[in-house]
């Protein structure tokens with residue numbers, strides 16, 4: 044595994060996403076068994092960064108993740124846990140309450156990273172950051188970040204955050220370059236804000252793209268691994284693929300060890316219209 048060293052943290056290039064664990068926009072108990080199995084195999088394979096949110100299955104993803112970690116007997120200190128406050132909870136009191144809820148469901152005393160899941164134009168960032176900064180001072184969260192933030196809100200967040208703003212979690216993959224075009228990815232890379240690339244492999248044509256396939260074959264890898272390696276080869280970029288399948292989880296974890304040549308990177312940069 045390769046790591047990013049940033050703001051005193053060594054964070055793995057590949058973490059584990061939890062969207063669909065325990066449901067999507069609502070609780071789906073029929074998914075509990077496969078969700079627990081997915082979390083248990085991810086922990087056993089050696090994933091240490093888990094990305095969750097109060098929004099995922101209305102908190103049930105956090106609950107299941109907390110259970111899986113407790114059952115695993117893996118020490119809390121060896122893991123890096125990210126959760127997110129939903130956009131309806133960005134007023135001062137609501138942020139504090141939302142964080143308490145996440146900690147309770149995760150059965151943890153603190154979060155390593157707490158993100159504003161989406162911006163909300165109706166609530167001033169000053170108010171939200173007042174609560175987030177307080178949570179850091181109280182030791183309930185160690186680092187603060189944002190998600191789905193444009194350049195203007197990102198810069199403002201960096202200014203308002205009393206500790207170095209840790210990350211902006213955005214959709215970023217071979218075909219997805221919205222945040223590159225907005226100047227967000229470059230700004231992050233140049234200003235020590237980690238880019239956490241979400242939805243890194245869920246796109247059409249991934250398995251049928253001939254160029255991707257030939258680069259994959261050259262590395263004895265799958266096209267999914269090359270899509271992940273294209274991200275992990277970039278400085279200041281980490282990613283958080285999600286899979287229920289232990290074999291896919293293993294392959295995703297191993298993708299961080301693939302070194303792409305300059306030519307391959309150049310080819311991949313030009314693979315989709317950017």
Ligand SMILES: NC(=O)c1ccc[n+]([C@@H]2O[C@H](COP(=O)([O-])OP(=O)(O)OC[C@H]3O[C@@H](n4cnc5c(N)ncnc54)[C@H](OP(=O)(O)O)[C@@H]3O)[C@@H](O)[C@H]2O)c1
Pocket residue numbers: 059060061062063094095160190191212213240241242243244245267268283284285286287288290291292294295
């Ligand atoms: N901040 C935000 O607003 C936001 C938004 C979306 C996502 N996220 C975070 O980002 C995480 C990842 O994004 P995502 O779940 O949308 O998409 P993703 O991880 O790019 O793709 C997940 C899909 O890809 C498949 N897959 C994964 N690895 C594979 C492999 N090696 N080979 C073949 N298929 C593979 C999975 O199927 P199998 O289960 O069959 O492997 C699943 O259908 C989420 O879980 C969540 O934590 C954040």
